[in-house]
Amino acid sequence: MFDNYGLPFYLYLVTVIILLLVFAFFVSIQLKVLILDITKVIDVLYIEQKKIMFTxxxxxxxxxxxxxxxxxxxxxxxxxxxxxxxxxxxxxxxxxxxxxxxxxxxxxxxxxxxxxxxxxxxxxxxxxxxxxxxxxxxxx
The missing domain is CATH 1.25.40.10 (Tetratricopeptide repeat domain)
Known part of the structure; x- marks a missing residue:
């Protein structure tokens, strides 16, 4: 099924795919944090427009x-x-x-x-x- 040159190529592909999945996981976490930070800023700007008094x-x-x-x-x-x-x-x-x-x-x-x-x-x-x-x- 695999010739002498096919096995290293498939191992290379599997390694690259695993690395890309790991990087995608960390990037998705960072995107989630970024989206949460953006929503916090939007909330603060909305509160600023309301001019809530700070007691x-x-x-x-x-x-x-x-x-x-x-x-x-x-x-x-x-x-x-x-x-x-x-x-x-x-x-x-x-x-x-x-x-x-x-x-x-x-x-x-x-x-x-x-x-x-x-x-x-x-x-x-x-x-x-x-x-x-x-x-x-x-x-x-």
């Missing part, structure tokens, strides 16, 4: 969760989002303090100083803000 309770829950897990990027993103959605000066002052603290923790001193200064513009007599600014100026 202070939601902020505090997520902020404490991310802070305990040392996910500073999520804390910064969450604080910036809530900062854009709030009008209260008291809440803004606290958000500036939180952002200054987070940037100070990840050793980005210039941005931490900026946020502490923003908080001190709102309440110049706050001792916590002034002591944080003194600590930052000592580190520079």
């Amino acid at each position: 202070q309770e939601n902020y505090l829950k997520f902020f404490s969760l991310y802070l305990l897990r040392y996910n500073y990027f999520f804390c910064i993103s969450l604080s910036e989002l809530f900062l854009e959605n709030t009008d209260s000066l008291d809440i803004k002052k606290n958000l500036f303090i939180y952002l200054g603290f987070i940037y100070n923790e990840i050793n980005i001193i210039d941005i931490a100083e900026y946020y502490y200064l923003q908080a001190s513009y709102i309440d110049p007599n706050d001792l916590d803000i002034n002591s944080a600014l003194i600590q930052i100026s000592n580190r520079l």
Whole structure:
């Protein structure tokens, strides 16, 4: 049935088909992940159009969760989002303090100083803000 040259050819075909099936499996998984990511982005854009208010309770829950897990990027993103959605000066002052603290923790001193200064513009007599600014100026 097989001559001397036919057997290696058929083994080559079987090997190539097996490799292609393995690659197809991984590509299909990546396509599934890509489609899920695209649907998440579309959902976020749809929610953005609705302008759902982000409450202070939601902020505090997520902020404490991310802070305990040392996910500073999520804390910064969450604080910036809530900062854009709030009008209260008291809440803004606290958000500036939180952002200054987070940037100070990840050793980005210039941005931490900026946020502490923003908080001190709102309440110049706050001792916590002034002591944080003194600590930052000592580190520079």
